[in-house]
Amino acid sequence: MSRRNRAYYLRRRPQGTTTGVDLELVEERVPDLGPGQALVRTTHLSVDPTTRVWMSDYPAYMPSAPLDAVLRGVGVGEVVESRRDDLPVGATVLGWTDWQDYCVADDSALISPFTVLPDPLPAPPGAFLGVLGHTGITGWLGVDIGRPQPGDTVVVSAAGGAVGSVGGQLAKLAGARVVGIASGPDKCRHVTTTLGFDTCVDRTAADWRDQLDAATPDGVDMDFENVGGEIMDHVLGRLRIGARVVLCGMISGYDALGSGSSAGQHEISQLIMKRATMHGFLVFDHADRFATIVDELAGHLAAGRLHADETVLDGLEKAPDALGQLFTGANLGKIVVRTRV
């Protein structure tokens, strides 16, 4: 019996907003395994803002996703065949599944090999792509770098997203006053009511700048920045002396990467005026701390101190839509594509 694989191939670099037209869903035969290989059936695929970065030819922290290859992605899956002892059949694993039903796991992964998740799973599989995975860890790291103090005012953009929601809740646990920025009144209400932020600015409102000013009357001590663009510029204009900007993502500019049409940041000089510091960081650099961080996040979850949202789309063919949702702000929390329903 030969298994059939469905896989999204990247056919060209997106121009502007990605709609999936740059991807082709190909059906193909799953290859036979060679020595040192295992076959992983994807069950949950992570869709991240950085996916859009990989699709471009912008010089980023990893090589661009190659054209005419399956699009890069992280997922959770099940080992269904194996010729390696560390990935036994039946194990639930986390790793670079890419955008496809079946993935051959071997030692060629760009950053890290597949890891076997605990059995039984202490949380739903999607959590290992979210609050207990790279986005949750990213939220934790941003707060670790920005070190909010009791009484500080912290602004978190994309506050309803996978990273911002965790970062904001952890800043709140650290004693800060936390102001979210999110898309639409419903999401803003969720950010304050369920996630416990002190307030949330609706960036789709015409008066979002006034809302942000009113929400930060004494200025901003720390900016957990996930969006960039005009939102970040306005926050930069409200920094207090000695503020920290934790630069986690700039999703508002990702559609323009490589096109030369970015609107740019116009208030970087505020870093001088306010003697502020901006810290770029990447989750992958901190792999030696992942286990400790995940333990802490799991503890917060178990104690009810941390709420994790997940938006699940069913079916691999929903992956391009899922990616699009990140750019319209339609998703709540971590967005995961469940490939095996």
Next chain:
Amino acid sequence: MSRRNRAYYLRRRPQGTTTGVDLELVEERVPDLGPGQALVRTTHLSVDPTTRVWMSDYPAYMPSAPLDAVLRGVGVGEVVESRRDDLPVGATVLGWTDWQDYCVADDSALISPFTVLPDPLPAPPGAFLGVLGHTGITGWLGVDIGRPQPGDTVVVSAAGGAVGSVGGQLAKLAGARVVGIASGPDKCRHVTTTLGFDTCVDRTAADWRDQLDAATPDGVDMDFENVGGEIMDHVLGRLRIGARVVLCGMISGYDALGSGSSAGQHEISQLIMKRATMHGFLVFDHADRFATIVDELAGHLAAGRLHADETVLDGLEKAPDALGQLFTGANLGKIVVRTRV
């Protein structure tokens, strides 16, 4: 006998490049001193990129220079009348002289009062506005913040300027490979030959980006940024992982401050990609260290390890031109207006 004062009043906020048309040279009577006041005759006036910031209504680290008041400025002068013991007649002093011949010194200074310089002066008066003054200290602080290590590649923009020339030489003393960026072949030659930078990129050359790439084959560990704009963007694109950007000035954007027409920075996302840190800083925050820093700079000067350039323009009426030179890159080193020739 009533003394006459000539003073540059700021009449309007400049639009674009400042040409002096926004300033009016007024001749007026010097006021009589009240209790606790001294009269300082300006001998040397400092002209700085930040002068242009003060002239705008951009929210900066100090209030904008008020309209219809004498333009703010730091200078060296001589006390010619006094009703305070700490500023005796005959003393050479450093402080906020503003752009005028005579200034009344009292306790109303925005940041710091006048300080009496040593007698006899250990260096020419202009040095206390340059290498042994705020620009030299700024160069020292930028290197202190960026901490270049032996073998690091450090890029210094405005390398022939008052701050960059000192910063680059100190980075070289710290063992780094230092690449300057300056305007024109003559200044570039000076930067390498006299200031001892390893190489210098001519930003007026059509191929300056290629020059910069060739000069930084392994990337950039530290950027001592004085210019901003497209030069900074190109340097950001060459950062190494973990690089430090010391954000001292962004002169390329100062003409557009408050006009909403800034070209913006388009490569800030490189701070994420390279896990880099950007540190804004201001010399005024470090007043408690000035004496120690000046001692160190004076030691380097005396030992011939540090070269200080000064461009002197004679006559208060040259001050607007002096300011303009900063924006065309015409000056070499610290630009000082000698008001008493």
